[in-house]
Amino acid sequence: MGAKKIGKQTVRLNEGVRIMSVASTVSKKESEGPLGKYFDKIIEDSMFGEKSWELAESHFIRENMELVVQKAGLKMKDMDYLLCGDLLNQCTASTFGTVDFQIPFFGLYGACSTMGESMSLGAMLIDGGFANYTLVGASSHFCGAEKQFRAPLSLGNQRPPTATWTVTGDGAAVLAKKGNFPCIMEITTGKIVDMGITDANNMGAAMAPAAVDVLVNHFKDTGRTPQDYDVIATGDLGEVGRSLVVALMKKEGYTMDGRYTDCGIEIFDKNAQDTHSGGSGCACSAVTFCAYFYPKLMNGEIGRMLFIPTGALHSPTSSQQGQNIPGIAHAVVIEGCGEKEARK
């Protein structure tokens, strides 16, 4: 077992890896939601002046990544590695969005858990001494995702109440070795969990067991309980998935109280914005973390947070062939600036 590994699935970073800066760029719909005022950049035209939804997503990525590096006071060439991903086939949104950066690139696919995956690996690269700065992020686009996974936008069909709404945007962070910033302390990498869900309109139910699995293992590995955190936030389970997590965790003997929320619930007003169960997509957890939680970690309002982006690992082909929808979730422990001061 590795020297930094604790328990079955968790690693503890030596001195923690700093989240030096974050940036979030979203479209009009997200800006009209409850978190509207927190985002860095709002792009009214979801086509972003491009010819296709796919290129629009790449544009979101490019602008947001340039912004996050600029906010860190660094240059793109200072980044040792870039780790990011999206929902499009073969992660082409990330490819075409970052091709001009010319920095070593790991393309990731963790479906909507990608922000957790990129933060985990980006932090491990730094903690392992392989990099000084890593650029991590995740993106999604409502229109591109609908086109690939569901139905054409102008088709006159009805969405069931369990459906979620893919967030359009990009969330990105610069991770660094030093500095007085919120710190990634532990990482619990999730396993693929398949509980037999086949309804592609109920992603919350497909992913909730994976979130529970990583939560339970995280608590076992670290010896902590939910009450050791100020905020626990899953990625995009929505109302349905959140209620399932609470119920499943209760069966496992853990109480998920008011400190547990879901980014998909935070980002939209489901009644006013007609988003049904909540927000989803890689960008859901990515932009909610960057825009909403990071500032609270920075100013000490949140001492310690458990951030768990969740993903559904299916493709249109696997679903059409009748395969289940397995879920995955990655947990990242982030301690705020206040927490660090308190421990000194």
Add this chain to the structure above:
Amino acid sequence: MDTSNRAKQEYDQMVKKASPNSPIFTNCVKAFFSGGLICGFGQLLLDYFSKTNSEDDAALMLSVTLIAISAVLTGFGLYEKMGKQCGAGTIVPITGFANSVVSPAIEFKKEGLIFGTGAKMFILAGPVIVYGTLTSMIVGIIYYFIGR
């Protein structure tokens, strides 16, 4: 996480309990009236066209008119708004069929005229055409042997 069959069955029950159902009753009522309105409008058109044309020609002109209206509404993004409210009411009439052809044609325009619009135009309507034709063949064969 316990992923045994028993746990999966239990979870399935939990999911059913946690997932709100579609409002079937209101959906049905909306579909009944909106579908009825479209069909009523169709009947008015048919009556109008029948004044100056043969029955066959009038029926054809009616279909073409409804399809054209639906295609234009789809192009302007209005049919999806109607579909959200009306559900089956706007899917079942011929206008829904037109919507299901035009919407992928628009969606896949970026992939070009051949591999995009041309190839993808029937991804939704294709099965209806294939199995509609197949069913009519089977019915025709049965009719040939026992119906006459």
